Amino acid sequence: MTGQGFKSLTLIGVLVIAAAFVPFVTNGYWLSIAVTAMMYIALATAWTLFSGPTHYISLATGAFFGIGGYLVATGMSDFDISFWVMAAIAPIVAVVLAALIGAATLRLSGIYFVIFTLGLAEMIRGLVSWVQNNFLGSRGLYVLTDFTEEHIYWMLLGIAATVYVIGWLIDRSKLGFAMKIIGNDEGVAKHLGINTARAKVILFMITGFFSALVGVIVAPRYSYIEPNLVFSPEISFMVVIMALLGGTQRLWGPIIGVIPFILIWETITVSFPNATTLYLGLSFLAIVYFLPNGVVGLIESLTKRGRAS
Amino acid sequence: MDILISGLLLGGTYALVAMGLNLQYGVARIMNLANGETLVLGALAAFLAFTAISLSPLVTLVIVAPLAFAANWLVYQFLLRPLVKRAKTSGQLEVDSILATFGMSFALVGIMVSIHGEYYTYSFLARPFEILGTTVAQNRLVAFFAAVIIGGGLVAWLNYTRTGTAVRAVSVDTEAARLVGINVPRVSALAFALGGAVTAVGGTLISTFITLDGSIGVIFTMKALIIVIMGGVGDLRGSIIAAVVLGLVETAVASLIDPGLTLVAAYVIFLGILLFRPQGLFGKRNA
Amino acid sequence: MTPPRTLLKVENLTKRFGGLVAVNDMTFDVKEHEVMGLIGPNGSGKTTTMNLISGAFGPSTGTISMNNRVLSGLPAHEITRAGISRTFQLVKVLPGLSLTENVIAGAAFGHKKRWGAEAVDMAHQLLIRVGLETQIDLPVTSLTYIDQKRLELARALAGEPEVLLLDEWLAGLNPTELQDGIALISDLRKEGRTIILVEHVMDAIRSLCDRCVVMNSGTKIAEGTPQDVLSDPEVIRAYLGDE
Known part of the structure; x- marks a missing residue:
């Protein structure tokens, strides 16, 4: 079992090294798609860290991502703080927010959590816009850095790899074991001495940290930032679809989901820009009705059947 | 006084929408996150009928109700029932139905935006009306009374008819309802369809005084969910009071602080409920 | 020899669900190394009492304390860590975990915490102890009912609890399995473990319990040795009803 664990870690290591060379073989359009894909790989892997074992559909990604992007922008434009200082502060703010949301909702049933996160990005956007209009002056926020697309790509790759390694370590830790038990039967978990609410909140905080960090790194890509741009509920849904499409039972599942989804998404955005929402909706339906365990689940059940016959 | 009256009128329409969601979640046990889109569909129908053939929304409403009922019944039978059947645990059904209704x-947003991508602006009964020293638009008043009549009819139907009692029984305990011979799948489909119809009618009414567009549904879903949780799942009386509370708070925040903060206000209420009364305003604390 | 020490103290315990009083002013003690039977007709509040002790929910009024530390009102995980383990009336194994992992789950977070190789060793010993050595590598879902119960018992023992709660652990077993089950609990008793068991099987109560508390409609109606309480006219009336 541990042997297999190390094998998957090695495999990921090879993938990361291969992925690091992408900017050398391509640029322009395909590099920008690669950056988008890498952003979603990092977000979806971070999402799976929490939602995989708990089965809670978190829609908070957009809120965390927005906090990352917005704080960098407002810090640099309104307060003249350097990018790196804001890059350190923003994820911590997200972690605190995750802790508060978790403490309020995760001790109750999962449905409250889903509903709470559903409008979260929208709500924070409203709050931030209001603060900006009334107290900070409603001028635009600029994130001006020397980063090229390549830099952003590599940083995102670094985050994705870090999230993966952390997930791998959690899987082998007591916390990961506790999450596995909670996923099986939360009532039993409590009676085995597991502080279930705390375990869930900790994982949610880790997810929040990395989602915000991705927001931070991606901010220079937009250079001009307004709340409507970064607090986009769409990101939350995209991440959910991609993670579920790949499969959440394995940490590498999201990678399989992100790449095809992004390619189709880009094609649709270019040729039928009005059909993206419909595509999002149909993808959700396809996952529920045809791929309940994602591509990974499908592959595993096929190989199992193959072996049995 | 202005705030009180406008808030009350807004709350009345919210109550109708939340009753629709409550029927779907409390009875059919489906957390319908496409609830807001059902509402917007009702609004779109009113807008199209009004701009194309100047049909009064009050007439459209009569057409929307049976159509929405039939559509939601079909959705339940062909899309949601299979999920109910395949779910091994209630948790799995919850996740599946959340994802399916997201889809x-x-x-629906994609379809509605392609039908009409702009705001649904039309002017129906936008004349001032004097009430208790406050001026309100007639359309708000009409929408409120229509909501009261429909909501009242619904409550009466649930309390005084045989089918209504069956619906309430399923809401209290699915298993026990089955044991006393109630056809649970049929009642669930009925409740889901009825809930959808009520929501769509609510949308038709709201469209007379709030300008909607194809992608605004999720905000209404959110508000309806907050109302249902605040009022207690399955508790229609609670929904009505919670809706009025939300209508009042939103109107107060919008007119006293900033209209952009209404969702923030709704969230503050939601957070308070989650922290102090997760069982709803009138719910008994279950162990 | 010193007289046995009181380990667990239940005082004036009451639990209301809405208007229903499920447990009404219960008071009893459990001494160290004692096997105490909690018996009574269906619906008399035995399982609710067990749930209150294990912290599945908190009491409306009254206290539960162990070693003079008040436990009532604490969440379930803290009560488990304080040293109370339980099995469930309807057996609850963890289907996604292996047998060994199921038992480690009891060791990792419980009263006496073990992790890593130490936990694996302990899990194997306990699995052998409850008679599951030949099934160790099978999936949990393929276990028979009694084997699932054995697994649950091993899991409850893994945290080395000071008090073990067995909620109808013998229910639903066939006569042969019942003999095995009684023998297993009897071994635990000889080891000097402190156990509270809710049980309907009279043979088990007679042979296993040092003392019994009898409940009816949420209140305690008798307390004493199995022979004494089972011949008490009020207890008989509670079980058989008035003529």
Whole structure:
């Protein structure tokens, strides 16, 4: 079992090294798609860290991502703080927010959590816009850095790899074991001495940290930032679809989901820009009705059947 | 006084929408996140009928109700019932129905935006009306009374008819309802369809005084969910009071602080409920 | 020899669900190394009492304390860590975990915490102890009912609890399995473990319990040795009803 664990870690290591060379073989359009894909790989892997074992559909990604992007922008434009200082502060703010949301909702049933996160990005956007209009002056926020697309790509790759390694370590830790038990039967978990609410909140905080960090790194890509741009509920849904499409039972599942989804998404955005929402909706339906365990689940059940016959 | 009256009128319409969601979640046990889109569909119908053939929304409403009922019944039978059947645990059904209704929600937004991508602006009964020293638009008043009549009819139907009692029984305990010979799948489909119809009618009414567009549904879903949780799942009386509370708070925040903060206000209420009364305003604390 | 020490103290315990009083002013003690039977007709509040002790929910009024530390009102995980383990009336194994992992789950977070190789060793010993050595590598879902119960018992023992709660652990077993089950609990008793068991099987109560508390409609109606309480006219009336 541990042997297999190390094998998957090695495999990921090879993938990361291969992925690091992408900017050398391509640029322009395909590099920008690669950056988008890498952003979603990092977000979806971070999402799976929490939602995989708990089965809670978190829609908070957009809120965390927005906090990352917005704080960098407002810090640099309104307060003249350097990018790196804001890059350190923003994820911590997200972690605190995750802790508060978790403490309020995760001790109750999962449905409250889903509903709470559903409008979260929208709500924070409203709050931030209001603060900006009334107290900070409603001028635009600029994130001006020397980063090229390549830099952003590599940083995102670094985050994705870090999230993966952390997930791998959690899987082998007591916390990961506790999450596995909670996923099986939360009532039993409590009676085995597991502080279930705390375990869930900790994982949610880790997810929040990395989602915000991705927001931070991606901010220079937009250079001009307004709340409507970064607090986009769409990101939350995209991440959910991609993670579920790949499969959440394995940490590498999201990678399989992100790449095809992004390619189709880009094609649709270019040729039928009005059909993206419909595509999002149909993808959700396809996952529920045809791929309940994602591509990974499908592959595993096929190989199992193959072996049995 | 202005705030009190406008808030009350807004709350009345919210109550109708939340009653629709409550029927779907409390009875059919489906957390319908496409609820807001159902509402917007009702609004779109009113807008199209009004701009194309100047049909009064009050007439459209009569057409929307049976159509929405039939559509939601079909959705339940062919899309949601299979999920109910395949779910091994209630948790799995919850996740599946959330994802499926998300899918429907986005698909509907996509379709509605392609039908009419602009705001649904039309002017119906936008004349001032004097009430208790406050001026309100007639359309708000009409929408409120229509909501009261429909909501009242619904409550009466649930309390005084045989089918209504069966619906309430399923809401209290699915298993026990089955044991006393109630056809649970049929009642669930009925409740889901009825809930959808009520929501769509609510949308038709709201469209007379709030300008909607194809992608605004999720905000209404959110508000309806907050109302249902605040009022207590399955508790229609609670929904009505919670809706009025939300209507009042939103109107107060919008007119006293900033209209952009209404969702923030709704969230503050939601957070308070989650922290102090997760069982709803009138719910008994279950162990 | 010193007289046995009181380990667990239940005082004036009451639990209301809405208007229903499920447990009404219960008071009893459990001494160290004692096997105490909690018996009574269906619906008399035995399982609710067990749930209150294990912290599945908190009491409306009254206290539960162990070693003079008040436990009532604490969440379930803290009560488990304080040293109370339980099995469930309807057996609850963890289907996604292996047998060994199921038992480690009891060791990792419980009263006496073990992790890593130490936990694996302990899990194997306990699995052998409850008679599951030949099934160790099978999936949990393929276990028979009694084997699932054995697994649950091993899991409850893994945290080395000071008090073990067995909620109808013998229910639903066939006569042969019942003999095995009684023998297993009897071994635990000889080891000097402190156990509270809710049980309907009279043979088990007679042979296993040092003392019994009898409940009816949420209140305690008798307390004493199995022979004494089972011949008490009020207890008989509670079980058989008035003529």
